Amino acid sequence: MKKLLIAIIVIVILVAGFFIVRKLLTKKTSQVQFTTVEVKKGNIEVKVLSTGTIQPYTRVAVNSPVSGRIEQVLVDEGERVKPRDILAWISSEDRIALLDAARSALESAQKQNDPQALSQAQEAYQIAEKAYKLVPLTNSIAGEVIMRSAEPGQNVNPQTTIFVISDRLLANVTVDEADIGKIALNQQAVITLDAYPNEGVPAKVTKISREGQTVSNIVVYNVMVEPAKVPSYWASGMTANVEFIIVKKDDVLVLPLSVIKQKNGKKTVLVPKGKEHETRVIETGETDGKSIEIKSGLNLGDVVLVSASQNPGLPGSDSDSERRMRQMMRGIR
Numbered sequence: 088m089k090k091l092l093i094a095i096i097v098i099v100i101l102v103a104g105f106f107i108v109r110k111l112l113t114k115k116t117s118q119v120q121f122t123t124v125e126v127k128k129g130n131i132e133v134k135v136l137s138t139g140t141i142q143p144y145t146r147v148a149v150n151s152p153v154s155g156r157i158e159q160v161l162v163d164e165g166e167r168v169k170p171r172d173i174l175a176w177i178s179s180e181d182r183i184a185l186l187d188a189a190r191s192a193l194e195s196a197q198k199q200n201d202p203q204a205l206s207q208a209q210e211a212y213q214i215a216e217k218a219y220k221l222v223p224l225t226n227s228i229a230g231e232v233i234m235r236s237a238e239p240g241q242n243v244n245p246q247t248t249i250f251v252i253s254d255r256l257l258a259n260v261t262v263d264e265a266d267i268g269k270i271a272l273n274q275q276a277v278i279t280l281d282a283y284p285n286e287g288v289p290a291k292v293t294k295i296s297r298e299g300q301t302v303s304n305i306v307v308y309n310v311m312v313e314p315a316k317v318p319s320y321w322a323s324g325m326t327a328n329v330e331f332i333i334v335k336k337d338d339v340l341v342l343p344l345s346v347i348k349q350k351n352g353k354k355t356v357l358v359p360k361g362k363e364h365e366t367r368v369i370e371t372g373e374t375d376g377k378s379i380e381i382k383s384g385l386n387l388g389d390v391v392l393v394s395a396s397q398n399p400g401l402p403g404s405d406s407d408s409e410r411r412m413r414q415m416m417r418g419i420r
Contacts, residue, residue: 129341133334139260143253151243182219258327357392
């Protein structure tokens with residue numbers, strides 16, 4: 088019975104001691120509950136991200152005008168061409184048949200060693216060459232050859248695409264309806280490719296589709312983004328990532344967004360005033376979700392107070408007090 092009484096007394100003392108110490112610590116930490124943040128200059132940049140592909144703005148497929156055989160190809164992929172340039176020469180089926188027959192007659196006359204027959208065969212071959220000329224394959228736009236699919240000696244027909252010409256390459260991306268209202272013509276953007284992730288290319292918006300498409304239950308709109316200069320390493324079909332710059336402000340006064348409070352519909356901060364502190368109303372501007380622009384109410388180098396409860400890792404915070412209490416109780420045990 089005596090041991091039980093002693094145990095109860097010890098427990099009561101420990102519990103009372105716990106609450107006394109906690110009260111003392113709480114009183115102490117209430118006096119050390121602020122850290123400081125300085126108003127600095129920084130950049131605010133708000134972006135919308137999107138993905139798509141590199142595509143020609145205008146894509147022209149050049150098909151053979153006749154059925155026949157390619158005799159000569161004059162351009163290759165990567166070369167620049169102008170309107171009405173001749174890209175290749177093609178023999179029509181009629182020309183091929185006539186020349187093949189004239190060539191066969193000429194070879195036969197040569198074997199017979201008959202001067203008269205040889206003269207007639209040569210004349211017939213020359214007439215066939217003049218009567219059935221090679222057909223030129225011409226181009227219609229100024230641009231770059233991005234595909235060549237035929238070689239000399241290959242048979243072709245009007246359904247055969249021999250070349251593809253692109254006037255210029257750009258990024259064609261999709262933007263969902265939640266962000267499309269933030270995009271405007273001539274808006275600045277940056278294009279990077281999956282193949283070249285460290286090569287950002289300055290660009291601007293040149294076209295915004297007015298017709299949406301539903302993709303995975305989300306309405307999206309096509310947006311064309313054109314670089315100021317097309318890099319040599321770009322190729323049609325590459326995956327493109329576009330950052331649309333919605334807001335860009337450089338060298339402005341900023342604070343962490345977390346230190347700003349709302350009071351009676353106004354933005355406020357705590358600032359030192361002698362040994363005390365006061366609430367100051369400020370005007371803010373753009374935010375990128377981490378930092379916020381300070382337009383008025385504070386100057387460069389001003390100090391703002393931040394309560395320790397907003398920064399749990401700081402000395403004097405509730406979590407710090409609890410941790411010290413647990414350490415003290417473990418020492419008692």
